[in-house]
Amino acid sequence: xxxxxxxxxxMTPLAGQVNPLKNLGTLLNTIVYKxxxxxxxxxxLIGFTDGEGTFSVEINxxxxxKSGFQVQISYIITQHGRDLDxxxxxxxxxxxxxxxxxxxxxxxxxxxxxxxxNIEIIQNIIIPLFSNYQLxxxxxxxxEDFKKVAELxxxxxxxxxxxxxxxxxxxxxxxxxxx
Numbered sequence: 001x002x003x004x005x006x007x008x009x010x011m012t013p014l015a016g017q018v019n020p021l022k023n024l025g026t027l028l029n030t031i032v033y034k035x036x037x038x039x040x041x042x043x044x045l046i047g048f049t050d051g052e053g054t055f056s057v058e059i060n061x062x063x064x065x066k067s068g069f070q071v072q073i074s075y076i077i078t079q080h081g082r083d084l085d086x087x088x089x090x091x092x093x094x095x096x097x098x099x100x101x102x103x104x105x106x107x108x109x110x111x112x113x114x115x116x117x118n119i120e121i122i123q124n125i126i127i128p129l130f131s132n133y134q135l136x137x138x139x140x141x142x143x144e145d146f147k148k149v150a151e152l153x154x155x156x157x158x159x160x161x162x163x164x165x166x167x168x169x170x171x172x173x174x175x176x177x178x179x
Contacts, residue, residue, distance in 0.1 A: 041093060042129070050135045053077045055146035057171040059164065071158040071167055073149055074117045075126050078103065081110030090114055097121050123150055138178065145174045 054076040062070040075098075079087055087100050091114055098116035116122065127150060130143050149158075149167050157163030171177070 038093075041089075043133070045090065045093065046130065046133045046135065049075075049077065049130070050137050050139055052079065053139070054175060055139070055142045057146065057149050057167065057174060059168060059171065066159050067161050067164050069158075069164050071149070071153060071164065072117055073119070073122060073146060073153070074115050075122060076116075077114045079112055079114075081112055084112050087112055087114040091116075094121055094125065119150075119153065123154065141178060142174050145170050 054074075056074040056076055058072045058074070060070045060072070061068065077087065077090060081102075084100070091098050091100060094116055097118045098114055098121075100112055100114050103111045103113045116126070127147055131147070134140055135143055148170055152158055152163055152167055158167060173179075
């Protein structure tokens with residue numbers, strides 16, 4: 001499905017830009033008239049993310065990094081194995097980026113997880129998408145924190161100990177840490 005976005009962007013005045021997807025937020029209304037199915041899926045995905053998605057920030061010790069830590073941000077959707085085809089459709093929507101893995105879970109169940117870590121797609125598609133079409137639950141606050149971390153990463157602050165500490169404080173208040 002995401003490939004439809006690329007084709008449609010090529011038909012717009014912004015097509016001559018090096019990375020026209022960076023302006024996806026301004027193109028969403030153009031896309032709606034060109035490909036109603038993609039637009040409807042996008043709206044469904046926003047609501048589905050509100051219920052089933054996670055915006056994740058991971059800080060891992062990594063000795064070969066300048067700061068000694070690696071920061072990764074991820075957009076995640078978890079589903080039972082019976083809905084594996086749905087995760088594949090979501091992956092396809094994001095230009096076949098990301099990965100789907102079996103995650104047995106606490107009870108050893110048939111649970112799969114779609115995880116998108118591609119920073120370019122996160123910065124150029126995920127963030128504009130959820131900024132322009134806001135979530136309705138408290139997950140909106142997790143997204144805002146996720147976006148702050150992405151901005152720090154874009155400024156390369158995740159490569160310093162001071163930046164790692166800023167990210168750690170943001171992460172502590174996200175998802176299950178939110179009070």
